[in-house]
Amino acid sequence: MEIRLDKFSKSFGPVKVIEDMNLTIGDGEMIALLGPSGCGKTTTLYAVCGIHQVTGGRIWFGDKDVTSLPPQKKNVGVVFQSFALYPHLSVFENIAFPLQIRKEASADVERMVKEIAGTLHMEELLDRRPGQLSGGQQQRVALARALVRKPDVLLMDEPLANLDAGLRLEMRSEIRKIQKETGCTSILVTHDQVEAMSMCDRIALMNQGKIQQIGSPDEMYHQPQNRFVASFIGNPPLSFAEGTAQDGHFVAPGLHFKLPERISVSAGQAVTVGVRPEYLQPDFATPIEGEITFVESQGREILYDLTLAGGQVFRSIQSGEQICKLGDQIRWGIDADAAFFFDEKGDRM
Amino acid sequence: MKERRTNWPLTIFLLIVSAPILIMYLWLFIDSISEINVDSIWPKEFTLRNWRFLTSDIPGHGSVWTATLNTTIFATSVVTIVVVLSSTAGYALSRLKFPFRAQFLGFVLLLHSFPSVTLIISIFLMLRMIGLYDTLIGVILVKAALELPFGIWIMKGFYDTVPWEIEMAGLQDGASRFQVWYKLVLPQIMPGVAALSIFSFMAGWSEFVLPLILAPSSDARLLSVYLAGLLIDDYLSDFGLFKAVGLFYVIPVMIFYLFTQDKLMNIYGGGTKG
Numbered sequence: 001m002e003i004r005l006d007k008f009s010k011s012f013g014p015v016k017v018i019e020d021m022n023l024t025i026g027d028g029e030m031i032a033l034l035g036p037s038g039c040g041k042t043t044t045l046y047a048v049c050g051i052h053q054v055t056g057g058r059i060w061f062g063d064k065d066v067t068s069l070p071p072q073k074k075n076v077g078v079v080f081q082s083f084a085l086y087p088h089l090s091v092f093e094n095i096a097f098p099l100q101i102r103k104e105a106s107a108d109v110e111r112m113v114k115e116i117a118g119t120l121h122m123e124e125l126l127d128r129r130p131g132q133l134s135g136g137q138q139q140r141v142a143l144a145r146a147l148v149r150k151p152d153v154l155l156m157d158e159p160l161a162n163l164d165a166g167l168r169l170e171m172r173s174e175i176r177k178i179q180k181e182t183g184c185t186s187i188l189v190t191h192d193q194v195e196a197m198s199m200c201d202r203i204a205l206m207n208q209g210k211i212q213q214i215g216s217p218d219e220m221y222h223q224p225q226n227r228f229v230a231s232f233i234g235n236p237p238l239s240f241a242e243g244t245a246q247d248g249h250f251v252a253p254g255l256h257f258k259l260p261e262r263i264s265v266s267a268g269q270a271v272t273v274g275v276r277p278e279y280l281q282p283d284f285a286t287p288i289e290g291e292i293t294f295v296e297s298q299g300r301e302i303l304y305d306l307t308l309a310g311g312q313v314f315r316s317i318q319s320g321e322q323i324c325k326l327g328d329q330i331r332w333g334i335d336a337d338a339a340f341f342f343d344e345k346g347d348r349m
Numbered sequence: 350m351k352e353r354r355t356n357w358p359l360t361i362f363l364l365i366v367s368a369p370i371l372i373m374y375l376w377l378f379i380d381s382i383s384e385i386n387v388d389s390i391w392p393k394e395f396t397l398r399n400w401r402f403l404t405s406d407i408p409g410h411g412s413v414w415t416a417t418l419n420t421t422i423f424a425t426s427v428v429t430i431v432v433v434l435s436s437t438a439g440y441a442l443s444r445l446k447f448p449f450r451a452q453f454l455g456f457v458l459l460l461h462s463f464p465s466v467t468l469i470i471s472i473f474l475m476l477r478m479i480g481l482y483d484t485l486i487g488v489i490l491v492k493a494a495l496e497l498p499f500g501i502w503i504m505k506g507f508y509d510t511v512p513w514e515i516e517m518a519g520l521q522d523g524a525s526r527f528q529v530w531y532k533l534v535l536p537q538i539m540p541g542v543a544a545l546s547i548f549s550f551m552a553g554w555s556e557f558v559l560p561l562i563l564a565p566s567s568d569a570r571l572l573s574v575y576l577a578g579l580l581i582d583d584y585l586s587d588f589g590l591f592k593a594v595g596l597f598y599v600i601p602v603m604i605f606y607l608f609t610q611d612k613l614m615n616i617y618g619g620g621t622k623g
Binding site for chain 1: 512522537
């Protein structure tokens with residue numbers, strides 16, 4: 001089912017959390033609401049499921065206006081960050097709860113619970129209590145409880161935040177697989193860009209109550225629309241240097257190179273350049289000189305920080321052997337065509 | 350689970366510290382089944398004469414069984430009222446938004462800090478006015494009202510520990526607010542309900558001042574008042590009888606406590622992480 005937020009706004013008293021947000025999520029699509037904490041992503045999620053009342057705008061499920069429907073009247077499954085399992089009920093009763101409250105026949109309840117437990121490979125857990133389960137198993141129960149009612153929409157609020165690292169990796173692909181199998185339109189709220197990139201069809205990156213950019217993980221990475229998006233997506237993050245444009249050149253203390261043809265600037269305009277670590281390499285064309293101030297080996301890859309005469313720090317990620325050490329003066333190059341340039345408002349040029 | 354081993358040094362230490370109380374109870378028991386000279390501490394002979402109140406009324410004091418029945422009704426009624434009202438009021442104060450919520454909480458606490466004796470004259474006058482003076486119902490209502498502030502605060506504290514997300518999940522699963530409270534939240538604070546029930550039962554069972562002043566006649570008399578009556582009766586200086594009735598009065602509480610003490614300490618393990 002398609003979800004459409006139309007000029008959605010939410011404020012708590014005088015505090016405006018979200019203003020005029022437009023977002024359309026296609027049928028069967030999985031989208032990530034990504035952003036730093038406090039950006040309004042969880043608020044948006046709670047508004048979609050009906051726990052928060054909407055202050056302005058409309059929310060549509062397909063062609064049905066669900067803006068002011070209470071949560072009970074929407075067929076929405078939610079996985080909460082803390083999983084919110086009912087500790088006094090067994091796993092079976094937890095999963096059956098949404099069905100029983102709808103007064104489904106007990107034979108149907110049994111069949112549907114068994115079915116979803118089969119999908120999630122957890123039949124053997126049904127008699128246990130949530131307190132006896134590991135984090136990953138609790139996660140599965142929460143997912144099963146959300147999916148058992150065959151929801152129109154599946155919402156997940158930081159579903160992996162409470163799991164340890166190894167399990168997080170496993171559940172990432174597991175959730176993705178189940179979402180594909182059920183074809184359930186899904187929203188994933190997360191602050192972890194890797195999670196968003198690896199699990200979702202599209203990402204809506206939010207900051208301070210506004211959507212900064214919506215796009216596929218690839219678009220977000222290679223075509224960021226502004227400085228915030230460019231800096232948020234990508235790990236390690238890209239390096240920035242502030243400067244000005246002079247005769248088609250980028251000029252900053254210790255940096256001077258020709259701007260790519262596609263960039264049109266007026267003379268003296270403030271320009272910020274952003275370079276992803278993989279576009280700073282020893283043999284790249286546009287020269288850049290400085291001192292190595294940080295080296296970190298991550299095994300397969302090595303991170304270097306190159307500090308320029310003007311104090312700007314550029315990070316480089318390289319595979320292979322370590323080629324220089326701390327304190328070395330070196331001359332490497334950046335790929336100016338692959339670099340991002342931002343104007344004084346932070347928009348990409 | 351690890352098998353629990355007895356920590357002997359600790360057990361012995363606790364035994365020594367609690368010895369005075371244990372010895373007192375033992376003494377009480379021995380005294381109640383023996384005849385004793387006033388100038389001696391050793392029993393002269395063993396007798397069941399002190400327990401005669403079980404089968405026959407003590408002249409001028411009525412039947413102990415009426416008082417026992419009254420006390421049972423009194424204590425269980427207080428428990429019922431306090432638990433029902435505290436568990437609903439506590440939920441409202443913990444979870445719902447309504448005008449003057451903070452002030453209400455403050456007032457409740459203020460009421461709790463009043464020694465009930467200071468209110469006794471006005472309560473006496475009020476009960477007289479509405480015709481509940483010297484009735485069991487009257488004194489039940491007064492005791493329950495005085496226990497409520499404590500109960501409401503205890504329950505509010507327990508509700509505060511239940512994560513909001515459980516309630517959100519319940520609403521999302523299609524339950525109404527009342528179903529969420531009844532099916533999902535209340536079961537999680539059962540240890541609190543049990544503890545409050547036990548506390549208010551004990552409080553009801555041992556209440557003395559209120560029934561003494563507000564329900565003195567023999568029809569509405571409670572065990573505590575009955576017991577005190579024996580002590581201050583100048584014509585009946587029978588300490589053996591007094592001690593036997595005292596033991597009779599305390600036994601139900603001890604048995605009750607034996608069976609419920611684990612509930613008082615039980616802390617529920619939840620299924621919510623983080």
